[in-house]
Amino acid sequence: MMAKVTDAFDYLAKPDDFPAKPFCVVFGDEAFLARAVVSQLRGAVLGEEDVDLSLTTYEGRSAQLADVLGELETVAMFGEGRRMVMVEGADDFIKRFRPELEDYVAEPSSSGVLVLLPKTWPSNTRLYKTVAAKGLSIKCAAPTTAKLGPWLRNWAKQMHKAKLDPAAAQLLVELVGPELGLLDQELAKLSLSAEPGQPITGELVGKMVGTWRTKTAWQMLEAAMAGNVGEALGQLDRLLLAGEHPVAILAQISSNLRRFAATTRIILQDEAAGRRPALRQALEAAGVKSFVLNRSQDELRRLGRHRGARLYRWLLEADMDLKGNSAVPPRLIIERLIVRISAAEAKEQGVAG
Numbered sequence: 001m002m003a004k005v006t007d008a009f010d011y012l013a014k015p016d017d018f019p020a021k022p023f024c025v026v027f028g029d030e031a032f033l034a035r036a037v038v039s040q041l042r043g044a045v046l047g048e049e050d051v052d053l054s055l056t057t058y059e060g061r062s063a064q065l066a067d068v069l070g071e072l073e074t075v076a077m078f079g080e081g082r083r084m085v086m087v088e089g090a091d092d093f094i095k096r097f098r099p100e101l102e103d104y105v106a107e108p109s110s111s112g113v114l115v116l117l118p119k120t121w122p123s124n125t126r127l128y129k130t131v132a133a134k135g136l137s138i139k140c141a142a143p144t145t146a147k148l149g150p151w152l153r154n155w156a157k158q159m160h161k162a163k164l165d166p167a168a169a170q171l172l173v174e175l176v177g178p179e180l181g182l183l184d185q186e187l188a189k190l191s192l193s194a195e196p197g198q199p200i201t202g203e204l205v206g207k208m209v210g211t212w213r214t215k216t217a218w219q220m221l222e223a224a225m226a227g228n229v230g231e232a233l234g235q236l237d238r239l240l241l242a243g244e245h246p247v248a249i250l251a252q253i254s255s256n257l258r259r260f261a262a263t264t265r266i267i268l269q270d271e272a273a274g275r276r277p278a279l280r281q282a283l284e285a286a287g288v289k290s291f292v293l294n295r296s297q298d299e300l301r302r303l304g305r306h307r308g309a310r311l312y313r314w315l316l317e318a319d320m321d322l323k324g325n326s327a328v329p330p331r332l333i334i335e336r337l338i339v340r341i342s343a344a345e346a347k348e349q350g351v352a353g
Contacts, residue, residue, distance in 0.1 A: 005137040008033040009151050012040060012158075020045050021136040022108035023101075027121035028140035029258065031319060032180040032251075034117065037138050038086070045084050045113050057086045060093035060118075065100055072112035083112035090116040094127070102127050105135050142255075142287075143180070148173050152183060156200065159184070162191035163199040171202045175209045182251040217252035224338045225299040232338050236331075246330035247322050250337075254319075257311050257341070260300055262286035264308030303341065314340055 008028070011018050026037050046054045056071045071085045087093050094101065094116065104114075105127070121128060121137070131137050143151060149169045156164040164172075164187070172190075176182050186209055190200045193208055220235035239249055266282040279297055288296050300308060314337060320326075321333045328336075 005132055005139050008037050008138055008140040009143065009147055011138050012036055013151075013154055015040050015044060018136060018138075020113050021134070022110065022113055023105040023131055023135035024113060024115045025118070025121060025131050025135065025137045026115060026140060027118050027137070029119060030140045030142050030180065032184065033140035037140060038115065038117070041113075041115060042084060045082055054082070055084050055086070057088060058093075060087050060089040060091060063087050063090075063093050065093075065097040068114065069104070069110070072110040072114055083110070084115065085112060086115045086117065088117050090118040091120060094118055098125070098127055102130055105130050143178060145173070145178075148178060152187070155184065156187050156191065160187050160191035162187070162194060164190075165199050165201050168200050168202045168205045171205045172209065175205070177252070177255065179251045179255055182248050185245070185248050185251075217249055218256075220249075220338070221253045221256060222299075224342050225302060227302065227342050229339060229342045232342065233335060236334060236338065240331060246334050249334055250315075250318055250322060254315050257315055259283070259286045259288050260296075260303060260308055261311035261315070263288070263300060264305060264311070267305065268309065307341065311341070 006018055008026075008030070012033075020041055024041060026034055026041070028034060042055065058068060068085055068087060072083055074083060108114075121139075123129075128137070149166065152169040152172065153164045153166065156162045156169075172183065172186060176186055187200075190204060190208055194200050194204060216235050216239055220232050220239070223229075223232035223235060236249070240246070263279070263282045263286040266285055267277040267279065270277040270282070279300065280293060283293055283296050283300070318333055318337050321328060322330055326333065
């Protein structure tokens with residue numbers, strides 16, 4: 001029976017059950033899960049010492065296959081440890097070198113570990129099927145509600161050395177939403193606030209989790225989508241003055257923006273295929289809840305197809321800049337995103353035409 005693609009939650013719960021192979025692919029649009037998986041893989045392959053000397057990272061758009069394979073075959077500078085080479089944003093890299101990669105995964109020529117990190121990983125390709133059978137494929141996708149609670153409890157134990165009551169896990173998801181990075185941040189605070197040896201209870205979650213901050217972040221996004229830049233920046237100011245970290249603010253608003261980006265992509269794909277696009281159905285397909293469909297249609301029409309198509313890139317840029325890719329102050333990074341998505345920025349043709 002051909003090996004299956006591994007879910008990130010299953011991998012992180014029992015990483016020893018999924019040893020690293022010479023060819024690994026970590027794919028999907030859940031950035032927090034991807035970082036956690038890569039960190040676990042790196043530790044399993046390289047250990048804790050001299051990681052920087054045994055790890056090389058390439059950017060997918062500029063990486064050359066000869067350089068990547070040559071780096072894999074380079075002997076570690078110290079000791080007899082393995083080499084690891086990562087290709088971030090690997091979609092273009094895979095497109096340029098697909099036949100060669102298919103040959104490599106079938107017969108790896110190195111003891112090192114190659115890790116590709118594409119956003120998309122089509123299941124109808126030979127490379128996908130070969131990696132599923134001979135390598136390690138890990139899917140990092142937004143979790144279902146059924147998986148989120150058990151994952152939170154395991155994550156609290158594994159990463160924060162804390163016990164999370166089932167009811168507390170459910171309440172935490174209801175208050176914060178399915179944003180893994182933000183949930184992890186709240187777990188870190190809760191684990192420090194719980195009494196030594198005592199579990200994190202629903203009462204503690206209700207007391208400690210800043211529900212008004214989540215509401216304020218939503219109001220900030222709604223104001224920006226409506227073109228009220230001043231109001232949106234005022235809400236951002238409230239959050240920052242209250243001590244909210246810019247990474248957490250981005251996490252709170254990015255899920256809605258990713259749904260708008262996905263909707264835009266569905267609309268454009270329908271048009272390219274000669275089908276008449278239906279905005280409401282596209283929003284539903286992108287995961288927008290039924291009780292906000294009408295508002296979401298209005299917001300996406302104001303946003304326009306051109307900015308909607310840029311949302312994925314803007315979110316990735318903001319995420320990378322907040323994590324050290326830019327010298328711009330974090331506040332200005334969030335402000336720039338707000339201005340970009342503001343409907344007051346320009347009058348554009350709506351997504352639905």
